[in-house]
Amino acid sequence: MKIQNINEEYHYKFQEGNFQIVTIKIDLGVKEIEKNKISILKSKATDIFNNHLFSECFDLEIYFQDSVGYCILNYKESCKKIIRKKLKLALDELLIQKNIFMDLELTLGIGSIVEDLSKLYQSFRLSYYAMEERILLGRGKLIENVEIRDNHQYITGIFSELNKSMEKAIEILDKDLLITSIDEFKKMLLGNQNISGEEIIDSVNEIFKIYVILIRNNMMEIENKAEFSNEFNIHINNCGSVEEIFEYLKNKFLKSLDKIIEDKRQADTKPIRVAKEYIKQNYMKQISLEEVSSFVGFNSSYFSHLFKKESGKNFLEYLSETRMNKAKEFLKESNLSISVICERVGYCDIKHFTKSFKKIAGIKPNEYRKLYS
Template sequence: MGEKRKVLIADDEFRIGMLVKALIQWETLNLECVDIVNNGEDAYRVICEKHVDIVITDIRMPRMTGLDLVAKVKETNKAFPFIVISGYKDFEYAHKALQYDVTAYLLKPIDGDELNSALAKICSELEVKAHEKDQEEIYLRTIQDKERLVRKNLLSDLIDGKDSVIHGLAEESEFNLEHMVARVLDIKLDCRQIEKTEKKQNHITMEKVVFIVTDGLGPVVRDAILCEKPNMHLYCLLVYPPELSKQAKNKVSMILGDIQKYLLGFERYRVTIGIGVEAGSMEGILTSIQSVQHAIKSRIKLGTGRLIYAENLRDLPPDAVKNYLRGSKENFEASLDIYAPEKMQNCLNHMFEDLAEGKTVDWSCGYDIADKCARWFFDWVEDHGEECEDLFESLSEKINHCCTTNELQKALTDDLLAYLGGFREIQEVKSKKPIRQAKQYVQKHCGEKIVLEDIADLVGLNPVYFSVLFKKEEGINFSAYLVNVRMDAAKELLVSSNETIAAIAEKVGYKDIRYFSRLFTKMIGIKPVIYRKLYS
């Protein structure tokens, strides 16, 4: 049963009003009395100030009659049912009540069954209308959600370089720039130590940023399409009248401030907003997208926590990265062929020395240069029989969250050196079956402190490559396997021994019994105590 509906009673005789209240089956009909008044003006005041669903009113009342009350409420377009009570059988009153679409016209003395029957009918009709309204709202939301999805996907395709969909933006989503201009924003969140941050936390943070942006656009922006992209990019296509261009800029500046205020509690995040050039045509939106990508990459030199306008930057020459890296790929791959980490590092150092100066290539090219080097490396690894797409994506994510050339160079160099060392080790120890060794050790020592780095050292592998190799062989990562072994051992002890839960937890490697119980329940589906009762 839903929320009770509110009933207002109006009668010039208070005792009659109380009688009406006494006759109503409040609980059965799921109703409650919001007030009892003795004149039309007070009734109208209550209707305006409080939530009212049904009005029961006498006709003859001081200050304002019941029928005048009905007429005045109808003028305000408030559509709720009236039950009119009268001591007069005069046809004129009944006819006038019908003109006002009064739901029921009851004669005094009031019959309780007749009153409750009228209320029951009203409640039923209100329920039907409420259901119809809910269904209509659901339908409208579904249509709106579909439209938003179409627009979002079209913008996503444009960002990915599918320029041909630009006309679909107008044709399929009713998007137009008539008497308007547009700009593309890229709201970029960079996360320190992205590899150690939970994906769920990043997702929650981006949801809040989307809310801040949507809430902050205000009446200046007449249309907006938002689209999230990997590595915590939020693209926004904003449309506004050209005469409000300055106000739109101010809105973006305020949004940056609001996001920064929200992120004060999260030391790991840094925010920057790239702003593309203003566009007056659909084709101009493509230029705005290209320019905003250049703008946001320029944070590597200009810094984070600011607005970066593409129109204030120098143009990027065509094929800038390709021309800059000409001849570098051969030297880089030669260092890999002879397993020469020093030579590979020298190649990377040389590329980034020129980048830091910004003379032969624009700073914003740093991300693309790093991405190219990473792709060369992992293509070479795959050519030598190892699958490494996950490693490439992991490094690419790190690269996209760097904010200085030093951070970028360090992330790229450190990971590629580690991967190269690990790749060489894998080739040397393939015949030694390191995963089998690791599993045997875990089975025997599951009650002891076990960390991935120690096991990797035990089997003679770099921790990064041991982790990759373990997941490749077993289908789960090492930490998940360790938990499974410990849970199996705990189940065995719960069934075969009378030891306390705390003692069993410690035996399988958990000193905190609460954490053990939560983990056991999550993995097995029932608490340790219940498991013991069921299976011992």
């Protein structure tokens, strides 16, 4: 599309000359920042760029999407050096805003200069690539003259090991193994001196996808999955260093796994809670381990193991304790005879009842009644 046509359609004032994209990155971190503060900073950045650069350009357009601003510069070849100088001045003035916006960091990624508007994407690509280099080179800088690196083969190799260790960690819900796996991957990733910021960010996004897939494959659920993913995408793009990125990733996974582990614990203990309620309602009957395990949907051997694990006592001990606690209530609060109480709490043999009561209470039923009468 010709410059004239673009100007007519989009109301620009482009002319033949140099075109260049500058990416303005506002790093918000993982803290919640007031939206009005961000809006004010975006407006301030737009004003600063216009004040420093507009007079040197045929046209200057700025567009912000979330925490990233894209500035198109169109200027004469003879203004190339002054544009570079003005960009540095604009950044310096932007950095002064840190005194006002304490939690925010700013970086400029400078794209290549192109003379043909159809090649503007090349400038955009390099400006964005330069901006992502900030996680390695540091924020608060003007990053330019970057070369795109390709470490695809190396990254694919270390992902193979990460996949295996993450799969094992998720399968057994081992948080320590998961964190160790990510730390080892990070160590190997940064061990490549040629690695780029873009490749690190892409790798972290891939780790996130692997986590989500493994959770699903293991028949587990992430609470509010859409919100979980959206929050990750927002915050990961607002981390301004490698350390910040990986710490956020690990904390995100840990919180998620904690919830999954708790949900699983609740699911595992629900049958025990149901069983205890069943015992509470039926202690006066001749109930058995087989009857209760069938009621909650387990075979008796597995139920017996699970009941002991969750309750700290076996089924018969818990049933006996429940019956004796009820017997104590009857002894303290009623005039029922010992034999009647014996029957009401599920015993057929008063001798067995008395022996069981003494084993738990330390004294016989009639002595207990006298003590509390």
